[in-house]
Amino acid sequence: MGIEGIGARVARKEDKRFITGAGRYVDDMVVPGMKHAAFVRSPHAHADIKKIDTKKAEAMPGVIGVLTGRQLKADGIGNLICGWMIHSKDGSPMKMGAWSPLAVDRVRYVGDAVVVVVADTKGQARDAAEAVEITYKERKSVADAVDALGKGAPQLHPEADGNLIFDWGIGDAAATDAALKSAAHVTRLNIVNNRLVPNAMEPRAALGHYDKAEDHYTCWTTSQNPHVARLVMSAFYNVAPENKLRVIAPDVGGGFGSKIYIYPEEIVCLWASKRTGVPVKWVADRTESFLTDAHGRDHHTTVEMGFDKNNKIVGLKVDTIANLGAYMSLFSSATPTYLYATLLSGQYNIPAIYGNVRTVYTNTAPVDAYRGAGRPEATFVLERTMEIAARELGVSPAELRRTNFITQFPHQTPVIMCYDAGNYGASLDAAMKQADYAGFAKRKTAAAKKGKLRGIGMSCYIEACGIAPSAAVGSLGAGVGLWESAEVRVNAVGTIEVLTGSHSHGQGHETTFAQLVNSRFGVPLDSVSIVHGDTDKVQMGMGTYGSRSGAVGMSAIVKALDKVEAKAKKIAAHLLEADEGDIVIENGQLKVAGTDKNVPWFQMALAAYTAHNLPQGMEPGLKETAFYDPSNFTFPAGCYICEVEIDPDTGKTDIIQFVAADDFGNIINPMIVEGQVHGGIAQGVGQALLEGAVYDASGQLLTASYMDYTMPRADDLPSFQVSTSNTPCPSNPLGIKGCGEAGAIGSPPAVINAITDALGHDNLTMPATPGKVWAALRAGAKH
Amino acid sequence: MSEVSLVVNGRKVSGAVEDRTLLVHFLREHLGLTGTHVGCDTSQCGACVVHVDGKATKSCTMLAIQASGSTVTTIEGLANGADLHPVQAAFKEHHGLQCGFCTPGMIMTATDMIRRHPEGLDETTVRAELEGNICRCTGYHNIVKAILAASKTMSKASKSKAKKAA
Numbered sequence: 014m015g016i017e018g019i020g021a022r023v024a025r026k027e028d029k030r031f032i033t034g035a036g037r038y039v040d041d042m043v044v045p046g047m048k049h050a051a052f053v054r055s056p057h058a059h060a061d062i063k064k065i066d067t068k069k070a071e072a073m074p075g076v077i078g079v080l081t082g083r084q085l086k087a088d089g090i091g092n093l094i095c096g097w098m099i100h101s102k103d104g105s106p107m108k109m110g111a112w113s114p115l116a117v118d119r120v121r122y123v124g125d126a127v128v129v130v131v132a133d134t135k136g137q138a139r140d141a142a143e144a145v146e147i148t149y150k151e152r153k154s155v156a157d158a159v160d161a162l163g164k165g166a167p168q169l170h171p172e173a174d175g176n177l178i179f180d181w182g183i184g185d186a187a188a189t190d191a192a193l194k195s196a197a198h199v200t201r202l203n204i205v206n207n208r209l210v211p212n213a214m215e216p217r218a219a220l221g222h223y224d225k226a227e228d229h230y231t232c233w234t235t236s237q238n239p240h241v242a243r244l245v246m247s248a249f250y251n252v253a254p255e256n257k258l259r260v261i262a263p264d265v266g267g268g269f270g271s272k273i274y275i276y277p278e279e280i281v282c283l284w285a286s287k288r289t290g291v292p293v294k295w296v297a298d299r300t301e302s303f304l305t306d307a308h309g310r311d312h313h314t315t316v317e318m319g320f321d322k323n324n325k326i327v328g329l330k331v332d333t334i335a336n337l338g339a340y341m342s343l344f345s346s347a348t349p350t351y352l353y354a355t356l357l358s359g360q361y362n363i364p365a366i367y368g369n370v371r372t373v374y375t376n377t378a379p380v381d382a383y384r385g386a387g388r389p390e391a392t393f394v395l396e397r398t399m400e401i402a403a404r405e406l407g408v409s410p411a412e413l414r415r416t417n418f419i420t421q422f423p424h425q426t427p428v429i430m431c432y433d434a435g436n437y438g439a440s441l442d443a444a445m446k447q448a449d450y451a452g453f454a455k456r457k458t459a460a461a462k463k464g465k466l467r468g469i470g471m472s473c474y475i476e477a478c479g480i481a482p483s484a485a486v487g488s489l490g491a492g493v494g495l496w497e498s499a500e501v502r503v504n505a506v507g508t509i510e511v512l513t514g515s516h517s518h519g520q521g522h523e524t525t526f527a528q529l530v531n532s533r534f535g536v537p538l539d540s541v542s543i544v545h546g547d548t549d550k551v552q553m554g555m556g557t558y559g560s561r562s563g564a565v566g567m568s569a570i571v572k573a574l575d576k577v578e579a580k581a582k583k584i585a586a587h588l589l590e591a592d593e594g595d596i597v598i599e600n601g602q603l604k605v606a607g608t609d610k611n612v613p614w615f616q617m618a619l620a621a622y623t624a625h626n627l628p629q630g631m632e633p634g635l636k637e638t639a640f641y642d643p644s645n646f647t648f649p650a651g652c653y654i655c656e657v658e659i660d661p662d663t664g665k666t667d668i669i670q671f672v673a674a675d676d677f678g679n680i681i682n683p684m685i686v687e688g689q690v691h692g693g694i695a696q697g698v699g700q701a702l703l704e705g706a707v708y709d710a711s712g713q714l715l716t717a718s719y720m721d722y723t724m725p726r727a728d729d730l731p732s733f734q735v736s737t738s739n740t741p742c743p744s745n746p747l748g749i750k751g752c753g754e755a756g757a758i759g760s761p762p763a764v765i766n767a768i769t770d771a772l773g774h775d776n777l778t779m780p781a782t783p784g785k786v787w788a789a790l791r792a793g794a795k796h
Numbered sequence: 797m798s799e800v801s802l803v804v805n806g807r808k809v810s811g812a813v814e815d816r817t818l819l820v821h822f823l824r825e826h827l828g829l830t831g832t833h834v835g836c837d838t839s840q841c842g843a844c845v846v847h848v849d850g851k852a853t854k855s856c857t858m859l860a861i862q863a864s865g866s867t868v869t870t871i872e873g874l875a876n877g878a879d880l881h882p883v884q885a886a887f888k889e890h891h892g893l894q895c896g897f898c899t900p901g902m903i904m905t906a907t908d909m910i911r912r913h914p915e916g917l918d919e920t921t922v923r924a925e926l927e928g929n930i931c932r933c934t935g936y937h938n939i940v941k942a943i944l945a946a947s948k949t950m951s952k953a954s955k956s957k958a959k960k961a962a
Contacts, residue, residue: 024888031896032884032903034831034871041830136814214835214843214897214932266833266897267932299836519895519933688891688938695935719840719930727926727936732919756935 018532019747022684026538027523036264039218039233040296047220048077050282050295051138053128053145054304055120058154058376058712059167062118062127066146070130073144075137078289080129080281082115090114090284091250093277095341096492099179099350099372107179110170110374112340114250114277114284120149121169121339122376123713124304126277131289135296154376156708158336159313161375169339169374178337178372179346183354184427189367192328196319200402206390207779208311208336208706209699210722211383213518215266216297217306221282225290229257234279236262237272237516238556241493243548245275245343252283262546265518269696270382271306272518273558274343303717308706309383311336312349312390318398324406326417328365331357331394335372335380342381346372351429351489352387352477352559358426359395360437360473360650361417366427376712382558384696384757388476396472396762401775410766411441411450414473430477432648434740435676437473443674443738444471444652453656456669466659466790467669470766474759475650478751479564481643496642497561498554499569501530501577503635505622507615508540511573514554515566516546520689520753522562525681529567529747533574534581534614535601552638560751563681564647568745572639580635581617587628588612588620647742649750651675653694655763659771664787666702666768673735673759678742678750686752690735693756699725700757701764705780723780800864804829805873813860819853820844822860823870831871831900835930842929845901846870852908854928871900874907882953883907883946892942894933905929906943910950917947 017023030036067079093112100106116127128145132138153167160166161176169176193199213235220233230253236242239260246252246260265272282293297305314333321327335349354368385392403413415438424432445451453469460467480486483494500512509530515522527541544550557566578598585603586593589610597606604611612620620626624633654672659665673690680686703723707715716722741748761779768786769775777789801810804827811826823829823846832855835843844856847869874881883906886892893899909925910917922943923936931939 025891027896028888028893031893031899032871032880032887033875034829034900036831036896036899038830038833038897040834041824043828136816212932214841214895214930215833216835264896266835267895269932296834299838299841521894684891688894688934691935691937692894692933693935696932718838719836720838724840724930724932725935726930727923727940730923730936732937732940733935 017538018528019681021528021682023524023528023538023682025521025524026527027521038215038264038266039220039235042220042233044220044222044292047292047294048131048133049135049138050285050293051130051142052126052278053130053142053147055116055123055125055127057120057149057151058123058156059152060120060149061152062116062120062147063150064148065128067128069146070141070144073137073141075133076130076141077291078131078285079141079145080285080288082113082117082127085115085284086113086117088284089251090280093275093340094249095346096245096343097347098490099181099346101179102182107346108173109341110172114280122378124378125339126281129281129285131285131291131293154712156375156377156712158311158334158373158375161373162334162371169376173374176374178341178374180371181350182367182369184367185365186367188365189328189330192365193317193319193330196327197322198320198406200318200398200405202316202398202401204314204316204394204397205778206310206312206393207700209309209383209704210303210706211269211271211306211309212724213267213269213271216299216302217272217276217278218296219279219282220292220294221279221286222292223283223287230283231259231261232279232283233261233263235265235272236260237265237268237518237558239516239546240514240548240554241556242275242279246280250280252280260548262516268518269384270309270386270558273556274307274381299719300717303722304714305378307342307379307381308338309380310390311380314394316394316398318402320402320406324408324413324416326361326363329357329363331368333370335370336375336377337372338375338377338379340379342379345379345381348382348387352382353391355429356388356391356475356477357395357428358430360419360475362419363427368428377708384693385754386559388754389758389761392472392474392758393762396474397765400470400766410471411445414441430646433645433743435648435650436740437650439738440650440652440674440676441473443736444654444672447674447734447736448654448656448670448672450654460658464661466661466771467656468767468771469654469656470763470770471652471654472759472763472766473652474755475648476754476758477646477648478560479643479647480559480561481565481646483642493555494642495555496640497565497569498552498638498640499573500636500638501570501573503577503618503621505619507536507618509536510542510544511570512544512551513566513570514551514556515562516557518557520557520562521682521685525685526567526570528681529570530574533578534598536614560753563749564742564745564751565641565643567747567749568643569639569641571746572641573637576637576639577635583628583631584620585612585617588617588626643745645744647678647744647750649675649677649752649755651755651759653759653763655767657767657771659768659786661790664783664790666781666786668698668731671731671733673733673756675737675752675755676739676750677737677752678739679748680737680739687735689752690756691733693754694733694760695725695730696757697760698730698764701761701779701781703729703780798861800860802863802865803867805869815861817860818856819858819860819863820855823855829870829872833897833900835897840930841898842905843898843901845904845929847904847908852905871904874903881907882949883910886942886946886949890938890942890945892934892939898929898931902929902931902939906946909943910947914951916951917944919944
């Protein structure tokens, strides 16, 4: 490891602009002639649009255009789609209802966009939006997924009878039933995975600019995957063909999944720019973000886990109802299926598994992938069940887990996944040691003397990152391939630009990707630039989500670097009159191994471009491209331990310590990896203790501001103790597994296991607010 | 419309604004100082914190006309030329930022916090005083670390300055 290479704790290159206020987010963009958009949104959860009167609004000061869904449809703009086809058990395709970027006849959730107003200033656009008169006829609404499946529930889409989108199964139902029947003990429970709002700190925004002279569109947008946005907006929404549409995702202020999807607003801004003849910018306010960003989780699940007399798991049956909201968002169908039920084996050897998932329309915001996406839900199901089973069986939670750990690799689970490498016992040992698990009883007694209730809980999670290979996901219904691209451009002076289809919105790619180049060629980090987020610069890419940028994005860079290295060695061999097989790259030089003959990197690069003295027949220049399609998912795993202290008088839970022991495979920059874990844990603790999106019976979102939705703040959290014990991933050239989501996946059950340990019973749902814990202390039974 | 006149990052600025214009919008849209961000509508997130007459202030909670006559420092005015302010340097060194959106507000809050605690800071105090700033990326772990480190650096610097003066 060099001082700037792989494994080094290098401070981030990108920080300079962020700490000096020079970051460039979409709302910072100014285009000459730019005007501002405001959306008129449905105040009702479910209603027919009877009449839209825009006259008053059109006469307001500064108003340039007031546009409706009918005009949008007349211009041929298409409906939003879900890009992953799931078939029900009976073989029928999922029932996707129409989602128009601006509602035409009917609105299906509070916040559904109906009209857009374009005006000189943001204030004028908002004033005019308030003057748009829409007559609605309210319909009955339903916000809860279980209720939506009930008889007589209001119907959202004519395509989806009974609001059921699909009824999907995975695994062997008969074998699982038989296993449970034969089990010596069966643990049963009902689980609610609370609905969350991702809450990236930068609200979503879009700036659409139609250039009449070129008949060309540019869209600046808060996207985690600008290339997919361009593809989908071209192929499905009919905004413009790809060669006439440039999508730029500049600095993006966090995503956590919510900025993967293509939303109505960017489509409408592009279309409105052509309609009105001016560039149109829209920036969400926070309440708009709460109402319209894709939410996460929202599962109702029943679990049955059977054990034999030796406490070995014999079977697992899971039945889940997943709320997808009013419309199917881009990857909404994949999240509660292939990203959820395929992880139901956890870290355990389970011979028979059956998962059934029903997805449901409700009059709520669309639900899609949020940090972890399906894997937190699977982990919560498993790790709550294991904890409760241990309590029921009278064995320690650690021992029950250890008894069932998978120890041989590769391991084929009954639910598609083939785990390639891991050492689950090592993570468990590391976490227990770090947490001084053995000393807990003493600490509990000491806390009790102060009148406090102590509890400790663990969670052994596994997740799957870098969804792949493309052919496999295609066969499972994905509408896109899940490879990544890279282009490495060595300039004539030896500096390097790496163009990547990954997108950085906090992950530090500009640093870690440059560290990879430094490790390969010895070029200083300052001489390496990472270019991303612009479809005019980077030809194609699949973006950043699912912790894929290390495992897939960097692997693509490795492949391109391999090609650059091969050509560079040929050039060097020619210049040094040596055999290319003898050339090695060390400390920024290409050397003849075992001699002092060398050519500095920059001289080799210059030679590639002067082309005065290249090998016979070689093309000038030094630029290579690679597309990388992984051979398998990667499987990060780990063990989290949480220790809490509850004040029985107030029900307030304090996290005394939080320990994370992860296996991420090889690590490029430990500082950045730790930062990812910290952030993930904070979101997981947020889910466990504080956060929950609440709709009332009429479909109004009660938690639509930071006054109402409890975001984790600094004084809600402790400092975290994080460590890694790594087994390299055999499925990609760098041995990377991915670390972006682990914290959010592993932590909620650790927290709830700790609180229920302190309470002495399991009658508790997330978020475990002081009110709920206080009530649980008084109501619950002993376990 | 109202006339406002104030000093921003050491420069006298003035302009005509709608009465309803917030200080943050004046900074961002009239002066092009886009380092100050808007992350919520309810004065909760702190992405918009600037210093008004030396005090950390949420610029989304103040009308531009209220700030008329004041001296305002934004994130763009914190560094001394090419030299980063110690709080900026500590955020970089300790990885106290990821997406960078909350960062300007965090740094402005932290700078004021350190100024108000010349006796030094501890973790509990830092966490309590960050109550008005939300970060979704870092889990605050490294932000707290950065502020504690900057507080130490600045207190050493001021002590050595005082020593020299004596």
